[in-house]
Amino acid sequence: xxxxxxxxxxxxxxYFDLMSRAIFTAGLNWRMVExxxxxxxxxxxxxxxxxxxxxxxxxxxxxxxxxLIIRNEKxxxxxxxxxxxxxxxxxxHGSLRNYIDSFGNRxxxxxxxxxxxxKFMGP
Numbered sequence: 001x002x003x004x005x006x007x008x009x010x011x012x013x014x015y016f017d018l019m020s021r022a023i024f025t026a027g028l029n030w031r032m033v034e035x036x037x038x039x040x041x042x043x044x045x046x047x048x049x050x051x052x053x054x055x056x057x058x059x060x061x062x063x064x065x066x067x068l069i070i071r072n073e074k075x076x077x078x079x080x081x082x083x084x085x086x087x088x089x090x091x092x093h094g095s096l097r098n099y100i101d102s103f104g105n106r107x108x109x110x111x112x113x114x115x116x117x118x119k120f121m122g123p
Contacts, residue, residue, distance in 0.1 A: 012096045016086050017047040020079045023120045024070050039068035044079065049090070052083035078119035085117050 009015040024040070025033045043066050045051040060080070064071050086096055093099040103110040114121045 009097075012049055012086055012090060013047050015096045016049050016052070016083060017041070019082060019118065019121060020044065020047060023075050023078055023082075024072070026075075026120065028070065033070065036069055039066075040070075043069050047083075049083045049086035052080055053087045055080045055083075075120065082118045082121070089117070 009018055020040070021033065021037060041047060043063055060073065060076055063069065063076050064073060089096050089099045093102060100110065103113075
């Protein structure tokens, strides 16, 4: 079990970091992703949703040339689109945590809503 799954996120950037790590780990060895994660944090501006949401084609091209990270264009674009979704949720709910809390004990509804709002995010 990846050790990063045990620490609860403290803010939206931490949630976004965790979500993105799950996306890049899918189909790969989590230990390999874990070793590269500090470079991912640098490449994705500390996983600040506000910053990543503004990434452009030019930024994607730079990321695709960054040999320190996993260069999967679909996952990179999903990360950018997810940053935009987090920014939208911050406007709507105040924070990603508030969005999650708005479901209360209706976890099934949250798990149905996540893939609707986020790319490459399933239950």
